[in-house]
Amino acid sequence: MTGALAPLGARVGLVATGTFDDPTGIGTYTRQLSMRLPGRIGDFACVRDEKDDSPEFLTGTLVLPRSMRLGAIRRIAAPFYMAWKGFDLLHFPSEPDLYLLKSGRAKVVVTIHGLASIRLPAELHEKLPRRAQIKYRHLLEASDHIVTVSESSKRDVMEVYGVPSDKITVVYNGIDEVFNQDPESLPKIDSGDRPYLLSVCALLAKKNVRAIVLTLAALKERGLPHRLVHIGPPGPAQDSIEAEVRRFNLRKDVEFKGYVPKDELAAYYRSADALLFPSFHEGFGIPIVEAMASGCPVVTSTAFSMPEISGDAALLVDPYNVESLISVTHRLLTNRSLREEMVELGRLRSKRFSWNRCADETVAVYRAVLK
Numbered sequence: 001m002t003g004a005l006a007p008l009g010a011r012v013g014l015v016a017t018g019t020f021d022d023p024t025g026i027g028t029y030t031r032q033l034s035m036r037l038p039g040r041i042g043d044f045a046c047v048r049d050e051k052d053d054s055p056e057f058l059t060g061t062l063v064l065p066r067s068m069r070l071g072a073i074r075r076i077a078a079p080f081y082m083a084w085k086g087f088d089l090l091h092f093p094s095e096p097d098l099y100l101l102k103s104g105r106a107k108v109v110v111t112i113h114g115l116a117s118i119r120l121p122a123e124l125h126e127k128l129p130r131r132a133q134i135k136y137r138h139l140l141e142a143s144d145h146i147v148t149v150s151e152s153s154k155r156d157v158m159e160v161y162g163v164p165s166d167k168i169t170v171v172y173n174g175i176d177e178v179f180n181q182d183p184e185s186l187p188k189i190d191s192g193d194r195p196y197l198l199s200v201c202a203l204l205a206k207k208n209v210r211a212i213v214l215t216l217a218a219l220k221e222r223g224l225p226h227r228l229v230h231i232g233p234p235g236p237a238q239d240s241i242e243a244e245v246r247r248f249n250l251r252k253d254v255e256f257k258g259y260v261p262k263d264e265l266a267a268y269y270r271s272a273d274a275l276l277f278p279s280f281h282e283g284f285g286i287p288i289v290e291a292m293a294s295g296c297p298v299v300t301s302t303a304f305s306m307p308e309i310s311g312d313a314a315l316l317v318d319p320y321n322v323e324s325l326i327s328v329t330h331r332l333l334t335n336r337s338l339r340e341e342m343v344e345l346g347r348l349r350s351k352r353f354s355w356n357r358c359a360d361e362t363v364a365v366y367r368a369v370l371k
Helices: 025-039 071-085 130-142 151-161 209-221 238-247 262-271 286-293 306-310 322-334 336-350 355-370
Strands: 011-015 043-048 061-063 089-092 107-112 145-148 168-170 196-200 227-231 254-258 274-277 298-301 315-317
Touching (some): 011 025, 025 043, 025 355, 107 130, 145 151, 145 355, 151 168, 196 209, 196 262, 196 286, 209 238, 209 322, 227 262, 262 286, 274 286, 286 306, 286 336, 298 322, 306 315, 315 322, 322 336
Parallel strands (some): 011 089, 043 061, 089 107, 107 145, 145 168, 196 274, 227 254, 298 315
């Protein structure tokens, strides 16, 4: 399906000013596309605020003038600057940076990853103000096409913003190739005499890490030897989660690693007894697929996109029911045949998701919009 847009005479810009350095899945999505689109498009530019020496900048980078890096000025001046640069299509990897609409001749494509700020209660995610919802509805109506990373997110966009189905295309995320290598032939983490459970996410309330800590405490009471390793950037929920760790006297049982390189993360997946990912909301949930590809069984949530992405290759729990997470995790850790079944199903399931496929299908969206 791979092809170049050059025959269409198209100049395409990926507007990564607000997402390229994001440590979450949105940033991963932006960086992966920025590496793969140049080989599929004749005239491509990744639009950035800053330029650095990373490999993503070896091909096609457009750095906005310093005067356009402030929000208010950007929204006024950047549309004219983009029009002057002669883009045929601009792709915004996330809707908050959607500051250019119908500027010059450029078509506009925007990716919406999820609507947690609308779908979740305020205690789990900061609510999007009503005024902002009205603004986004206008921006999405004015866009030429919308990409979502799951059918779940597509349904939400249709319901919340009234966007018709034929204006939305689902393009699944992928995972880095480091996770697709044979888990049996690669290095693992030396966990000593204590096996561990793995948590991979930012420390946000919606990620439900508190439930994982409560699960660990319950498993210890049942005599299991496991500890918990958490990998991911800090966030607003960190203090409350660490308070739970102290309350249950788990300071020697929980390790917060912060960010680790991809090859090290893959090793942690390969060595873990399970990934616990009981999130309240995900637009996709990249760690689910990373773990499955790495031979790590997954316990995840029944909410939003997670059943769609995991299929029959993960154990599902109600994220609002901690007892369910405790029970299912205990069953997985004490049932060897179940664990082996989940590992095999996960490896098969993970093959459905790749960044090359994501790039190919994204270019197909561009082609349709530019007809």
